[in-house]
Amino acid sequence: MHPAGAAAAGTPRQPSKRRIPVSPPGMADPHQLFDDTSSAQSRGFGAQRGPGGLGYPAAAASPQEAFLADPVSNMAMAYGSSLAAQGKELVDKNIDRFIPVTKLKYYFAVDTMYVGKKLGLLFFPYLHQDWEVQYQQDTPVAPRFDINAPDLYIPAMAFITYILVAGLALGTQDRFSPDLLGLQASSALAWLTLEVLAILLSLYLLTVNTDLTTIDLVAFLGYKYVGMIGGVLMGLLFGKIGYYLVLGWCCVSIFVFMIRTLRLKILAEAAAQGVPVRGARNQLRMYLTMAVAAAQPLLMYWLTFHLVR
């Protein structure tokens, strides 16, 4: 409870935080993914707008007043708003069946410091010592409080930036056309899907008991887009030499990062005791970890080499 309490107390001062003042319905969330600033802010704004805004509604009221005073249209408005509320309720109830919205919110509970430190870790993972994710009563701590926790913000932003940078690179070579952009996005997404399916299949075949969820996998596999962006940007600025240098550095970093992260998830028992991996079962898991980590540099090269000429 300590980090959650301390961070929740410290965050109202930072303005960059809360856009979504929400808490999961009917559940007391001890982890406080997002701070509830709705009451404080609306009160402040309401007081500000009250005296200043009195002039405006009075001037615009007359055409609207005539419309609203009509009892039929009044009723129609009330009916319409109740219909909208019902529809919203229905959507909210059913959307959770298809997209686990509450679980997704966990992956977007990040802040600037976490993003900065995580990006540093992706480019230079060699000095980081403790790769364990901290737990709090059986659930992982939100990414805001633990740098080792996976998040979906960086992969999503990096993917979109990769598409934009690809468009930029194609544009500087006079090869740009809008459907090429869609092709790039589709291609990267298809490779990501293929990777996720291949890893899920291997985890099933090797009967690995892990708490690695699909969304976790997507998050880990999405971290390579950061290195790809760096490589392509350097390639645009300094030509092929810069591209190969930066891409090589990012490939090695991602390789080390993935091995150190996945080792704790897939080889949980062996890694916890710190013993070298023995036994057929553990060896297969080690091979799987190495294969996943080795696929990252390959894909990073494959998805970017045609952008840098």
Add this chain to the structure above:
Amino acid sequence: MAFTLYSLLQAALLCVNAIAVLHEERFLKNIGWGTDQGIGGFGEEPGIKSQLTNLIRSVRTVMRVPLIIVNSVAIVLLLLFG
């Protein structure tokens, strides 16, 4: 490279079709991948082969009817739009 989501979908459909046409009696039993062979004991290590056999059996059971529908839709769409 034209590796799009659509081609991934096509490849997935073809793969699932390939798994669905593996005949139990004529083929799987002859190569020892039948469902009643090597179910093994209750040890904690199912092994890769029994996991694969289980996977093939589950895919064949679950996807039998949906595949009919998806294949028909694919045939009609490919006939109409090439």
